[in-house]
Amino acid sequence: MKEKLEHEFVTNLEKNQNIVHKICRMYTNDQDSHNDLFQEITIQLWKAFPKFRGDSKFSTWMYRVALNTAITLYRKSKKDIRTQDFDDVSFRIKAHEYDDQTEQQLNLMYKAVRELNDIDKALVFLYLEDQSYKEISDTLGITEVNARVKMNRIKKALRNILNP
Structure with a gap:
């Protein structure tokens, strides 16, 4: 067994x-x-x-x-x-997979996401994993409507962080 x-x-x-x-x-x-x-x-x-x-x-x-x-x-x-601070981490990404601009954008995105609170970080992670709002709500233990509302607020917060 x-x-x-x-x-x-x-x-x-x-x-x-x-x-x-x-x-x-x-x-x-x-x-x-x-x-x-x-x-x-x-x-x-x-x-x-x-x-x-x-x-x-x-x-x-x-x-x-x-x-x-x-x-x-x-x-x-x-x-x-x-x-170690995220900015100090050097990534070894093959040049043919990502260009410098893509790498910089990814670094900025991860840096912005790290500024969010723990639950919002989790929600962004699940959203980026293409989880449905139903799956997100089940995983986080919140309602589907709450997941949608929080995600809209998070998107606005990330835009503000990335474009002050």
Whole structure:
């Protein structure tokens, strides 16, 4: 029974691990922090997996657990741990994939998103992942209407941050 549960968990985690990596990128500034957060999210997912009833898709449940873990650790770490500033991180992006202008725009976008509060960051992440407002509301535990209203406010806030 335990081996079957473990196999099912590992299979689902491997299939959906990009979700966790993207959340880690959103809430960390350096590779060590990213790795630590990935490990912590994986631990929390494993602990919670026996309670996963399958009422929603595994990926929706995974988003919820991962975002809650990231937000909790992010709030704690803001007080204790200093991380490398996002502007100081050098990315090794192949020249044929992105041009300099695209890289600068991505850096500006991530910097602007980091200025948002934790819940708004999570909402933007899910929106950028092409989640429907229904899926966003299920993941964050808010109404679909609230998700739409918050997203409109966030878009306006991001425009103000990016174009002062």
